[in-house]
């Protein structure tokens with residue numbers, strides 16, 4: 001196992017200071033290692049996740065070589081030539097586990113943002129103190145965007161949040177964490193070959209969830225109540241002005257509708273599985289409030305906005321992979337983790353084999369199945 005940094009590098013170096021997992025502690029499970037602390041319903045800090053993964057590396061005796069950067073992987077006649085910062089390796093098979101979130105996905109028009117406005121991505125953001133005083137425009141309303149908008153607003157800054165397609169979820173439902181419902185009802189176990197539109201499922205933004213000790217819901221209504229101003233999806237920059245799409249009402253209705261459908265699925269499962277009597281009654285939530293007149297543009301030269309935080313998602317980095325298995329959008333072409341080159345595999349990508357694939361609790365089943373394929377591949381060659 002080659003790691004360019006240290007074990008749990010992304011949790012050490014690429015997370016902001018206040019970040020906690022949005023998955024509850026009991027859901028942090030790796031083969032042979034489970035959370036056994038006093039607060040199963042709490043949410044780990046990034047430091048605690050680092051310790052958890054470090055412990056796993058020790059108990060599993062993973063043969064990790066840290067400080068080894070892979071600079072190139074090429075297909076050769078009988079396997080792969082792997083060039084690293086510490087020399088060459090020949091491998092019959094390669095498993096790509098380099099992460100799904102190596103780079104921030106920032107729109108090209110960010111180049112046209114006037115210079116005095118500071119721009120930051122979540123990979124560099126550590127806390128509000130890093131930003132100049134004054135207004136902040138947070139772009140993107142998925143897990144990262146809603147969490148950073150709330151933190152920046154609490155620091156006393158005026159915050160505008162640009163909202164595109166998003167996934168609304170309550171933190172708790174019928175007395176349980178909403179991710180308990182995802183887990184128990186089998187929604188998270190839906191397999192990649194059962195998903196109706198896999199390409200879409202793989203591009204789905206992360207849910208609007210935060211792990212806080214109070215287990216509060218952090219949807220757009222919560223942000224509006226905190227004084228965050230909502231605007232539409234940022235479409236372009238023209239003459240130093242940010243231009244936002246209209247249609248917030250439609251976008252909000254769609255997210256509300258999808259949430260209701262998911263809650264219906266949970267209720268249906270509770271009824272058939274006999275959980276109805278134990279759980280509280282079904283709940284439904286107030287629709288997302290649409291601002292009376294959402295602004296369609298914002299003058300970036302007026303001084304109102306001093307900083308922009310791009311919470312517009314992440315993408316993997318395969319700059320080192322010289323095998324023709326990466327599509328025009330920079331995504332790995334694979335079938336359930338089996339890439340289109342003999343002996344090349346991947347783990348840890350969205351909906352790799354099931355809906356829970358990119359989460360910590362998703363790796364165990366995915367890894368077992370992918371490694372079974374790998375073992376069969378090696379056996380057949382022998």
Ligand SMILES: Cc1cc2nc3c(=O)[nH]c(=O)nc-3n(C[C@H](O)[C@H](O)[C@H](O)COP(=O)(O)OP(=O)(O)OC[C@H]3O[C@@H](n4cnc5c(N)ncnc54)[C@H](O)[C@@H]3O)c2cc1C
Pocket residue numbers: 002003004005006007008009010011015020021022023068069070071097098099100101102144314320347348349358359360361
């Ligand atoms: C902001 C954020 C919040 C998240 N919150 C949660 C959560 O609440 N719950 C949850 O379950 N999951 C969460 N995730 C998903 C989380 O990233 C995964 O659960 C987990 O970290 C994925 O592990 P991984 O090993 O697949 O990828 P990563 O953690 O990205 O690890 C990939 C490793 O590969 C190394 N690497 C990359 N390229 C090279 C190279 N060329 N040579 C050598 N080494 C290389 C990197 O240094 C890194 O250590 C979150 C992700 C992000 C970005």
